[in-house]
Amino acid sequence: MTSQTLNTVPTPQQIRRAPKALLHDHLDGGLRSATIVELAAETGYEALPETDAEQLERWFRQAADSGSLERYLETFSHTVGVMQTREALTRVAAECAEDLAADGVVYAEVRFAPEQHLEKGLTLEEVVEAVTEGFREGERRARAAGDRIRVGALLTAMRHAARALEIAELANRYRELGVVGFDIAGAEAGYPPTRHLDAFEYLKRENNHFTIHAGEAFGLPSIWQALQWCGADRLGHGVRIIDDIQDDGTGSVKLGRLASYVRDKRIPLELCPSSNLQTGAAPSYEEHPIGLLRRLHFRATVNTDNRLMSGTSMSQEFEHLVRTFHYTLDDMQWFTVNAMKSSFIPFDERLAMINDVIKPGYAELKSEWLFRE
Ligand SMILES: O=c1[nH]cnc2c1ncn2[C@@H]1O[C@H](CO)[C@@H](O)[C@H]1O
């Protein structure tokens, strides 16, 4: 190995400092556990399973480690439970932006389902405004701490419910006000994305963007519907696309028609390795499809999904991948540029982020070995 290739394998510290872009992160899956405890006391939420922040953090991780998406999702009742006031939503959003920035994330799209935050009388509009105000506040605090981050909101509709069109209209109304797109989430099996076709067709007519959770707990039919019936711009997870790829282990790999389409059309895959291990969508980091999908040049991106439930961060996701697949800074840059290219902000802004923030950041890290004492 030459010294140059040796030096492009990032250290944990370099991974944290490297500029990262995040497309798939749930606001209600990333609260600080101490904040949950405080908000529960302030807002009179009495159903927390633990009242000590550290124990609560452990509880979330263990409860989410269930091997089933449905059981994993049950843990969200406690985060959503304390996110029912304007102040709570703004605080959680501001801390989210701060935490991501401190982890070296320069661009993030963070999603949440407005319809889940109406229990204490807030309107859908008030929920969106509280969250976007929090993101702006978090961006300011990050700047004051010497970090840079830009956060866009994605509005999620819950796939078992029937409010998708309403939430899509909301996303469209708040487009110039910090909302960059739309999503559907929740239990996948039994709730195909075509249930919400009216919402997707509306967004297409409005020239708006959307991603769909598909190919996580359910396989190819869900991905096929999301793309070919609903017209999704990106796939939330999409990891089961691996079921349409035959890898005989001898170097000969055969793509089925859906996998070919996904690769040919450069459909972004919002891959979330740690989350997949917890819900049983992948057995281990070693066997996670991201290794093959990266080798085959799918438009793969690395994401956190739910930092609290998975006890993770963008840096930690990359640390796992670097350890497992021996990725270099060039690989990290590749995933990051993929994410930025696939983001929902205007093209000129994406390009500036890639050329003026991401590439210089990696160049700086890659050159460090030259000046080592
Ligand atoms: O990995 C996932 N798959 C499907 N749904 C999810 C996942 N993570 C979170 N949510 C769901 O999205 C809602 C809004 O953020 C959360 O409340 C949770 O129910």
Ligand SMILES: [Zn+2]
């Ligand atoms: Zn998700």
